[in-house]
Every structure is written in C-alpha cells, then in structure tokens.
Amino acid sequence: MAATGDNAAAVGDRPVVLVDEHAHAWSPHAARERFRAGLIGPTAGVAAGHTQVNLIAVPADWAYDMLLFCQRNPKPCPVLDVTDAGSVTSALAEGADLRTDLPRYRVWQDGELVAEPADVRAHWRADLVTFLIGCSFTFEWALTAAGVPIRHIEQGRNVPMYVTSRQCRPAGRLHGPLVVSMRPVPPQHLSAAIRESSLLPAVHGAPVHCGEPGGLGIEDLGRPDFGDRVDAGPDDIPVFWACGVTPQAAVMASRPPFAITHAPGQMFLTDARDEQYRVA
Amino acid sequence: MAATGDNAAAVGDRPVVLVDEHAHAWSPHAARERFRAGLIGPTAGVAAGHTQVNLIAVPADWAYDMLLFCQRNPKPCPVLDVTDAGSVTSALAEGADLRTDLPRYRVWQDGELVAEPADVRAHWRADLVTFLIGCSFTFEWALTAAGVPIRHIEQGRNVPMYVTSRQCRPAGRLHGPLVVSMRPVPPQHLSAAIRESSLLPAVHGAPVHCGEPGGLGIEDLGRPDFGDRVDAGPDDIPVFWACGVTPQAAVMASRPPFAITHAPGQMFLTDARDEQYRVA
Numbered sequence: 001m002a003a004t005g006d007n008a009a010a011v012g013d014r015p016v017v018l019v020d021e022h023a024h025a026w027s028p029h030a031a032r033e034r035f036r037a038g039l040i041g042p043t044a045g046v047a048a049g050h051t052q053v054n055l056i057a058v059p060a061d062w063a064y065d066m067l068l069f070c071q072r073n074p075k076p077c078p079v080l081d082v083t084d085a086g087s088v089t090s091a092l093a094e095g096a097d098l099r100t101d102l103p104r105y106r107v108w109q110d111g112e113l114v115a116e117p118a119d120v121r122a123h124w125r126a127d128l129v130t131f132l133i134g135c136s137f138t139f140e141w142a143l144t145a146a147g148v149p150i151r152h153i154e155q156g157r158n159v160p161m162y163v164t165s166r167q168c169r170p171a172g173r174l175h176g177p178l179v180v181s182m183r184p185v186p187p188q189h190l191s192a193a194i195r196e197s198s199l200l201p202a203v204h205g206a207p208v209h210c211g212e213p214g215g216l217g218i219e220d221l222g223r224p225d226f227g228d229r230v231d232a233g234p235d236d237i238p239v240f241w242a243c244g245v246t247p248q249a250a251v252m253a254s255r256p257p258f259a260i261t262h263a264p265g266q267m268f269l270t271d272a273r274d275e276q277y278r279v280a
Numbered sequence: 281m282a283a284t285g286d287n288a289a290a291v292g293d294r295p296v297v298l299v300d301e302h303a304h305a306w307s308p309h310a311a312r313e314r315f316r317a318g319l320i321g322p323t324a325g326v327a328a329g330h331t332q333v334n335l336i337a338v339p340a341d342w343a344y345d346m347l348l349f350c351q352r353n354p355k356p357c358p359v360l361d362v363t364d365a366g367s368v369t370s371a372l373a374e375g376a377d378l379r380t381d382l383p384r385y386r387v388w389q390d391g392e393l394v395a396e397p398a399d400v401r402a403h404w405r406a407d408l409v410t411f412l413i414g415c416s417f418t419f420e421w422a423l424t425a426a427g428v429p430i431r432h433i434e435q436g437r438n439v440p441m442y443v444t445s446r447q448c449r450p451a452g453r454l455h456g457p458l459v460v461s462m463r464p465v466p467p468q469h470l471s472a473a474i475r476e477s478s479l480l481p482a483v484h485g486a487p488v489h490c491g492e493p494g495g496l497g498i499e500d501l502g503r504p505d506f507g508d509r510v511d512a513g514p515d516d517i518p519v520f521w522a523c524g525v526t527p528q529a530a531v532m533a534s535r536p537p538f539a540i541t542h543a544p545g546q547m548f549l550t551d552a553r554d555e556q557y558r559v560a
Contacts, residue, residue, distance in 0.1 A: 067344065280475060
C-alpha cells in the first residue's frame, strides 16, 4: 500500500500545490477545463461552495458489490451518483468527461496501482460503472464560514488521510479498512466543526473520532497513508472524518481485476452546490 | 392499482386498528413476536423510539436495479439494510425472521398483487434479496416530542399515502412515480415538523411539499391511494413526505416477475433506535 504523501507534485518534503490561490473563485466548469488541459494538484479550496466527489469505476460485474459496499458503509461511501455502464458523463456536471476532467487518476489491476495518469481515456473500458462519492472537501466551506480554520488549506497542502484499524462492513467480494481524513481543530472551534459537518451527511457528516489517534489504530499523525502531513496548532484536537478513499482501500484489499479511481485529494468538481446536501 | 384504504381490518368506512393502545410501550422484539403470532394492523405508534422499515424483496437478478433505484431516489428510498440473497434475517433485528415478523405482506407477480398474507414462508424463494427502507413512522416520535400532533395516530388510523405525478429517476428496468405520506400539521407546529424530520434524512428527511396537493398531482386528499383518509383540523396544512411505498409503486409500474413487500403502513419493527439516524 502507498505509505506516504502522494501529492503528485511533491518536491522533497514540501508539497507544491499547482492549483493557484485564486482557485476558490473558479467555476466548477472552469476548474474542470483546467484539469482537462493538464493542471494537477489537490482540489481542496477549489471552486468555493461546489461539491467535490471521489471517483471509483469498476467493471459492471463488480458494480453490485460496490454499490452494496457503499450502502453498508454510508459514512465513508455516501454515493452521490452512479453512471450507467460505459457512460463517461454524470448528471452532476454538465458537459464533463469523467475520463479527463480530474487532475489525476489511479489505475488498478488486481488491486495493484499500475498507473497514475492525468487522463484515463487510454485505460477506459466500455463495461465500467462509475461511482461518485461525497468528499469532505465539500464541508470545508461550511466550516470556514463558521470560523473554523482549515490547517491544510492554510499550509497549501493536501489533507492527510490514514488507513485505520476499523474494518468496513463487507459486501460480496469487497472488504477493506475504513480510511479517514484528519483536520486539526482548535478547541474553541470543535463544536462548530462537528455541528456544521453533521448537517452534511451526504459528504461524510459528523466526525467518526476526535482526539487520541490510537483509538483508530493510527500510530503517527506525521506519517499519513495518503496526502500530506499537516502542522497542528499547540492546542488543536485531531478530528477524523470518514473518507471517500475508503473504496480505494477496498480495491487494494479485495483485488478486483480492474478499477480506476481519482488520486487522493484530487477530486472531481461537480456543478452541485454544497447547500443541496445540507439537511437543515 | 389499489385505489382506496387498504387497512387490512377495515370494517365499512371505519378502519379497525387491531394493534392496541399499549403498543407504544412494546419492545420491538415483543412487537415482532405478536405479528409473527398473527396480529395485524398498521404499526404507527408501535414500540416508541424504535426504527420501522419498509420491506421489498426481489430476485437477485433485479437487486442491482433496485439498489440503484434507491440510490437515485434517496428521499423515498433510504436503504437501511440489504440482505444477502436468500437470507431471512437482518442486522437490524436480532432473531427476527423477515418472512413472518411483519403484520402483513403483499406478494407480486409481474407487477400484479396476487396475495396479501400475514406470513410469506410459502412464497419465499432462495434468490430473494431483501431491502429494508426507512419509514416516516420513525420520525413521528421526534415530532410528538416536539409537540406536533399526529392526526392519524389520534384518530387510530393508518397514515394516508398518495401516488404523485412526479416520476422517480429510473434505474435499469425500474421506474415509477413518487409516493408520499401526508400529515395535516397545525400552522404553529409546521416549523418543528420540518426541523425535526430534516434531522432524520435516513427516514425520508424533510417534507417534499407543503400545502396545495395539486402541486403533486393529488386530486383529492380524502381518497388516498394507500392507507386511510385522515381528518385535518380547520387550519391544518397538509405536509407531504417521500414514502417508502415508492418501491412498491415501481414494482406495479415496472413489473418484475416476482416481489414481496410489506402491506402499506404495516412495517417491520427493528431493534435500531431512531436516535441512531439523527444527524444533529
């Protein structure tokens, strides 16, 4: 399993975010055009207020297992759209091409990572069913609006993600561990962070754990399994949300013959607005 | 399509609710034992605070279409559990038998209702996959706690349900109209009714419509398609929630070769507590 920072453009220890500081003002359409043209990098903070999603495409004969895995593990895998087999478009993003419009992809064969291209047209198959799964980047806007600092955005890094010791509920041939994202939250902002994310259950909802990372079997917060290490403030509490990279971990563990996913932190920008997924 | 009150024990115009007035204090286990022993009737108000669910079982080769239909229509079809093919148990109710523990079932062949037994052991097939879908009876406890009167419980009737003119998003071979349940709500309680149900998205969440029933293509509130007519107070506003009978309407419209469902309003009592599905 990939063990350390997989920011595509990391230089030495310091990740370089190629998405610029004006990216929050991009429209989702403009963001997709830029990514289609070759721009890479984590999408946290891009296209303010628009819903970002995880992508996982599996052969049609694995689609039921994947949909059931998501249904049985709704915190890490809230499904926002499922395509018909072979389709490269989504109802969530007008004019988008799912094969080209993400910054970077991962291609998997028998559970092994075999390529990390910026375009997967050469890898696409007519029997692929694509799942678009809610992403915690979506609720970061709500947290920001409520005054909660987002450390990884402040530091220009990808969010850190960790494979936990908790197993997901299996479904058919699919099993694997829960993956979480972590944000250090100052104590005075913890209530707002929990409240605001709770009201967005379609993008992972409330945290699954706060505080001591050992409770999730995480040994060292400084060494995330995906994304970048992030620096916490002195009193910050680590807050863990279920993460849409979980289906990728299920691919690694369960070894379907073929799959395509997004690269962690490099999401698909939809036209949907976060507010659409807010329940109250 | 069945057009009028289908309370199993209706006598003339006045439905008779066989579930007694102490039923709110039953445990879910005790309720299931009584239904297994032959008790019938709507389950609104039974086993306070415990989650009730709609049931629909389809042959395994229709399971993906059904799961996708539910994913694409999450307001009427929030899936709380899916069994493995042939299983008659659910993680949501210890020791329960899905073939016997509901008050009454409906058996469908090619989209036609062919039987309404209190026990479906004689109809069961080894290839059936059972979907348990959130039910609005669940949020009635939250509404009651917030002071909202529940007219159909006051009147000892089943909740009225209506087939609307809104079509669900189709999935594979499945299509059909949105079905809604209706509760008349006094104006001073409308905010609480919306707020409390909104926080329970896994059991239909916020209403889909309030007021003028013509907006949903409903011609006469006094003639529900399922359940019983309910008497509204003079200033009550009709409030419509997406309803878990929607998959049954999809069965009627799409005509899969075989299906088993609950009878409308006569739900499966799980051990889960409503609070588990509350997001904030």
